[in-house]
Amino acid sequence: MKRKPRTPIRVPSGSSPGKEEEAASHGIWSGTISFSLVAIPVELVKAVEPGRVSFRMLHTKDYSPLQRKMFCPEEEKIVPPDEIVRGYEIGPDKYIVVTDEELESVTPERSRTIEVVEFIDMKEVDPLYYDHPYYLVPLKGGEKAYQLLVEAMHRTGKAGLAKFVLGEREYFVAVKSTDGVLTLITLHYREEILSDKEISPNEVETGADEKSHMKKRIKGMMADFDPEKYADKRRKKIMDILKKKAKEKAPVEAPEVGEEEGGGPADLMTALKESMRKVKKKR
Amino acid sequence: MSRKIVEIAGKRLSLSNLEKDLYPSYGFTKAHVLEYYRRISKFILNHLRDRALTFKRYPDGVKKDFFFEKRCPSHRPVWVKTAEVWGDEGERKKVCLVNDLETLMWVENLASLELHLPLARAGSPETPDSMVFDLDPGDQADILDCARIALILHDLLSELRLASYVKTSGKKGLHVFVPLNRGETTFEETKQFSKAVAEIMQENYPDLVTTKMAREYRKARVFINWSQNDASKTMICVYSLRAQEKPTVSFPLSWKELKKLAAQKDLETFQVMHFEAVRRAEKEGDLFHEVLKKKQRLPHL
Numbered sequence: 001m002k003r004k005p006r007t008p009i010r011v012p013s014g015s016s017p018g019k020e021e022e023a024a025s026h027g028i029w030s031g032t033i034s035f036s037l038v039a040i041p042v043e044l045v046k047a048v049e050p051g052r053v054s055f056r057m058l059h060t061k062d063y064s065p066l067q068r069k070m071f072c073p074e075e076e077k078i079v080p081p082d083e084i085v086r087g088y089e090i091g092p093d094k095y096i097v098v099t100d101e102e103l104e105s106v107t108p109e110r111s112r113t114i115e116v117v118e119f120i121d122m123k124e125v126d127p128l129y130y131d132h133p134y135y136l137v138p139l140k141g142g143e144k145a146y147q148l149l150v151e152a153m154h155r156t157g158k159a160g161l162a163k164f165v166l167g168e169r170e171y172f173v174a175v176k177s178t179d180g181v182l183t184l185i186t187l188h189y190r191e192e193i194l195s196d197k198e199i200s201p202n203e204v205e206t207g208a209d210e211k212s213h214m215k216k217r218i219k220g221m222m223a224d225f226d227p228e229k230y231a232d233k234r235r236k237k238i239m240d241i242l243k244k245k246a247k248e249k250a251p252v253e254a255p256e257v258g259e260e261e262g263g264g265p266a267d268l269m270t271a272l273k274e275s276m277r278k279v280k281k282k283r
Numbered sequence: 284m285s286r287k288i289v290e291i292a293g294k295r296l297s298l299s300n301l302e303k304d305l306y307p308s309y310g311f312t313k314a315h316v317l318e319y320y321r322r323i324s325k326f327i328l329n330h331l332r333d334r335a336l337t338f339k340r341y342p343d344g345v346k347k348d349f350f351f352e353k354r355c356p357s358h359r360p361v362w363v364k365t366a367e368v369w370g371d372e373g374e375r376k377k378v379c380l381v382n383d384l385e386t387l388m389w390v391e392n393l394a395s396l397e398l399h400l401p402l403a404r405a406g407s408p409e410t411p412d413s414m415v416f417d418l419d420p421g422d423q424a425d426i427l428d429c430a431r432i433a434l435i436l437h438d439l440l441s442e443l444r445l446a447s448y449v450k451t452s453g454k455k456g457l458h459v460f461v462p463l464n465r466g467e468t469t470f471e472e473t474k475q476f477s478k479a480v481a482e483i484m485q486e487n488y489p490d491l492v493t494t495k496m497a498r499e500y501r502k503a504r505v506f507i508n509w510s511q512n513d514a515s516k517t518m519i520c521v522y523s524l525r526a527q528e529k530p531t532v533s534f535p536l537s538w539k540e541l542k543k544l545a546a547q548k549d550l551e552t553f554q555v556m557h558f559e560a561v562r563r564a565e566k567e568g569d570l571f572h573e574v575l576k577k578k579q580r581l582p583h584l
Contacts, residue, residue, distance in 0.1 A: 029357070029358065031358075070369070080408075081367065081368060081369045081375075081408065082406070082407075100367065109361075110358065110359075110361070112358075166357070167357050264475055264476075264478065264479035264482075265583065265584060267583045267584075268475075268476065268479050268583040268584060269479060270583075271443065271582065271583045272443075272479055272483045273483065275439055275442035275443055276439060276442075276483050276487055279435060279438045279439050279442060280487065282438070283438070
């Protein structure tokens, strides 16, 4: 088995093209961001790359990369895609079957616009609502309007709220200006936010003294937000281990198909040998 | 940015950047690419039909970065047919099926110069319609060596009463197809069979053939890549353009012609250019027609 990159990889031209690199995408989506009479062509790109170090699962015997398959414990066999449907669990061993067509019928129509419906103060949006950040990149012809919008948003400290269809879902998003570019943050819907009822303490009396004391302590630890100071130590340690191991020892290799010789049913081998003999004789 | 709205079979499609030079050292624009695929569509569509397309996109031409796209982009027009297949990690993937001219034009508007396909149809991903031998020359070997090996391979398969068909890869290699079209032959079987064939070739022509992928074994030899007979692998579709310096095509050849070319010993004559591909297909018909039709059973398994 040839190894496959887990994440999309861009292959620079000139290198020998592999046959099976996974889908890669620079833009996740492209269209226009619009409000009133303004429409700016933009492309949506990733803003974060989670730092989790990902591993492939390998077979200890020969380091072949393993695949996940859908397994039926009842029949003890792997189930092909055309025998699989989605079921919504309503109780133990009770499901409602939902077809692809049914899901398709409720999927919002793909749209080419991020339509800003109102401008709000981003401070009013609690980070609880933040789901996932992206950058919006201006496309040809949109550079000027893009820059104007970035500046106006920055000056006023306002963010645009919009509805936006990406993939199979309609998202509720905030578009704001961050360091001279537009960022788009998908937001959670109200019903996705869990209640804090169980968590908030019962009202208790607190004295003015205690209050000012708490305030003072916080003040004593005030700083500017500097994310550079913090790093994912575990990731760094894992990467160090990997670097060290790569230097010390050659990586294990999955067997290339074609490594093991011979094999094949005896009948076929005999027939092949006989045919080859004839071919050579005729040539 | 130039845009042109076209209507094909009642479906509207916006074509963009038509003047963009995708083969800059040859001077072949997106408009030329679209025109090539429009003219060859009569032949290529039969081969694309109902198979999960892997896009190989060259948004800035053959000299710049390319990327593979296996999923059907979410920005596809509503009329593009899709199928769901399982990815290698157990996830479901929506893939594009290129079953009509309008979809082909949409795909080419995305600068997917090369069209890659699995050997099985999307609806029956475990049963290939063909067994394939991908002949790939190593360093110091060339398409002439591939041709010699292909001719021996053809004789060997004929002895086994298997019809086979050959096409250029459009690059340096040749692809030999053995049609099956039985809906019951599995990849496990084609793999086992093709591997045994490749190994007997290597055993008998050790100086010309290797079955090993590693570079050092391939030097001056032809690598018979039988491992393409796998549900997760794709092959370049017959009649697809290749992203080479010039717009060459993966084009079918008759065995007679291959024999002639092998005797001529001129590497250049193996390469079929876009205009030649259209002219020849229109004159000779689809030499790969039987690959889709002929029913054959792998013997001795």
